[in-house]
Amino acid sequence: MQTSFINIENIRNDFPILKRMVHKNKPLVYFDNAATTQKPIQVIEAISNYYLNYNSNIHRAVHELAEEATLAYEATRDKIAKFINVKNREEIIFVRGTTEAINLVAYAWGRQNINKDDIIVTTEYEHHSNIVPWQLLAKEKGAKLEYIGVDDNGELILDHLDAYLKTGKVKIVAFSQMSNVLGTITNSEEIVKRCKAYGVRVLIDGAQSVPHLKVDLQKLDCDFFAFSAHKMLGPTGVGVLWAKKELLQEMVPFNGGGDMIREVHKYETTWNDLPYKFEAGTPNIADVIGFAAALDYLNNIGMDKVREHEMELTKYALDKLSQIKGIVLYGPKDVAKRGGVISFNLGDIHPHDLATIIDEDGIAIRSGHHCAQVLMERLDVSATSRASFYIYNTKEEVDVFIRSLNRAKELFKL
Amino acid sequence: MSSADIYREIILDYYRNPRNYGKIQDPDIAQRDSNPLCGDELEMHLNIKDDKVADVKFTGKGCAISQASASMLTELILGKDFEYVKKLTKEDILDNLGLHDLGPARIKCALLSLKVLKSGLYSYLVDKLHDTASADKIKEESSGLY
Numbered sequence A: 001m002q003t004s005f006i007n008i009e010n011i012r013n014d015f016p017i018l019k020r021m022v023h024k025n026k027p028l029v030y031f032d033n034a035a036t037t038q039k040p041i042q043v044i045e046a047i048s049n050y051y052l053n054y055n056s057n058i059h060r061a062v063h064e065l066a067e068e069a070t071l072a073y074e075a076t077r078d079k080i081a082k083f084i085n086v087k088n089r090e091e092i093i094f095v096r097g098t099t100e101a102i103n104l105v106a107y108a109w110g111r112q113n114i115n116k117d118d119i120i121v122t123t124e125y126e127h128h129s130n131i132v133p134w135q136l137l138a139k140e141k142g143a144k145l146e147y148i149g150v151d152d153n154g155e156l157i158l159d160h161l162d163a164y165l166k167t168g169k170v171k172i173v174a175f176s177q178m179s180n181v182l183g184t185i186t187n188s189e190e191i192v193k194r195c196k197a198y199g200v201r202v203l204i205d206g207a208q209s210v211p212h213l214k215v216d217l218q219k220l221d222c223d224f225f226a227f228s229a230h231k232m233l234g235p236t237g238v239g240v241l242w243a244k245k246e247l248l249q250e251m252v253p254f255n256g257g258g259d260m261i262r263e264v265h266k267y268e269t270t271w272n273d274l275p276y277k278f279e280a281g282t283p284n285i286a287d288v289i290g291f292a293a294a295l296d297y298l299n300n301i302g303m304d305k306v307r308e309h310e311m312e313l314t315k316y317a318l319d320k321l322s323q324i325k326g327i328v329l330y331g332p333k334d335v336a337k338r339g340g341v342i343s344f345n346l347g348d349i350h351p352h353d354l355a356t357i358i359d360e361d362g363i364a365i366r367s368g369h370h371c372a373q374v375l376m377e378r379l380d381v382s383a384t385s386r387a388s389f390y391i392y393n394t395k396e397e398v399d400v401f402i403r404s405l406n407r408a409k410e411l412f413k414l
Numbered sequence B: 001m002s003s004a005d006i007y008r009e010i011i012l013d014y015y016r017n018p019r020n021y022g023k024i025q026d027p028d029i030a031q032r033d034s035n036p037l038c039g040d041e042l043e044m045h046l047n048i049k050d051d052k053v054a055d056v057k058f059t060g061k062g063c064a065i066s067q068a069s070a071s072m073l074t075e076l077i078l079g080k081d082f083e084y085v086k087k088l089t090k091e092d093i094l095d096n097l098g099l100h101d102l103g104p105a106r107i108k109c110a111l112l113s114l115k116v117l118k119s120g121l122y123s124y125l126v127d128k129l130h131d132t133a134s135a136d137k138i139k140e141e142s143s144g145l146y
Ligand SMILES: Cc1ncc(COP(=O)(O)O)c(C=O)c1O
Pocket: A034, A035, A096, A097, A098, A099, A100, A127, A129, A130, A176, A178, A179, A180, A205, A207, A208, A228, A239, A371
């Protein structure tokens, strides 16, 4: 029931949803973790405890409930700072998710710093949330958007980056630390190093990396970093933008309103200190507090253990999958270069049909373009099926999955 | 509906050997749509002569349900009166496919072809026949399709 790295039985007991049946009597096999993960009871209880016992708005009132809520909310910020190893807690901005974080940068930094004919670089394996905000910005400013290509092994072609950098026109390079389709782990430090040599800013989308790998932002030395709580055991509606203080100080606010101000006069306003300058309005207090419980949970297991477990499971799954005749697997073959995300196509079975069939066996996978249509074009497919793992998944579940894929083949007479 | 009932021989056959697959040169009606959720794509071409569907073809990419549905729809309407095509309903399509009780996500796949057809008819009625009354009726009837 377990890989050699973590005690899965104990972990599974913490996730009430894993006990439910689907399609009447099929145990749930949840392999859609790249979309969102399940939540342990500790997270669910932290949220309800806030509503039951100290629900209150934060930062302004002086009563006891407000004080407790403010402390809990701010404690999450400290935990995040530790989790991704950043020095200054005020560099951590709470947002709704990765999408909002990237939009914030494109708006508040991009509009001040990107001009006509400048180049913004992204990659062919980005999620739409790391493409569309840059397209909007490029259109508005008359700037150009360029893509680092993906090779046949599912890795970025860094020569492309060098060629763009040499033009001297690149202002920012934005890429994800782990592809949500191929699972490829980006050689981020190398990219940052090359960008620094040209004084180019770097934004990293950590939506898929922070939940699964140990991330050290001091070592990484990028300028902007974004991720979402809901992909790492936390609640939906909470995400993080981290950015270097100098940059945040220069940037204009994203939203105007309460909490982000120091003084408001009829025609003029001065901004609050960081991070509050970027946290206008009442934030998602309950879910930020819930997120702390998710970070505690992952810390208790240890991110090294999380990674080892997923590597073992991914290797097991890749070995079994590659034995199925007619399967096409995307992404790096070497598990050291990838996370627990496996995209594939099976014969001429369309991914939606495949997902429908194996759903009957209780297996939840994702099918479609995974918000990565630029990558689908590069792979020359309209869609893929995607299985993605997390700490509570087991080899036995992979076996159920493999059996179900074989049933789909039979139904399609392959 | 179980997948053994959905993926019957006939659906697979239409998926793998689609009838009326292709394009018409200078069609009277050309309409394209995609399902933003899953990326399925479909384009239909029709020629109308003497108030009948003189020719119909489709191209597309997508799941077995959406592609078989499109192909079977072309067979259903070829040679039929224009009036008949205007009145086609969602139930007609599902009956024709032999698919009932599809979940909310998959029913969209089955009905993409009808949606494309109805939008094509709408433009044709407005732009070529200047019959906005019939066009509005179609629009109203197909508003519940998705
Ligand atoms: C790589 C990547 N970037 C960005 C996102 C967007 O995250 P969110 O929807 O939480 O804003 C996702 C998740 O869907 C993702 O996988």
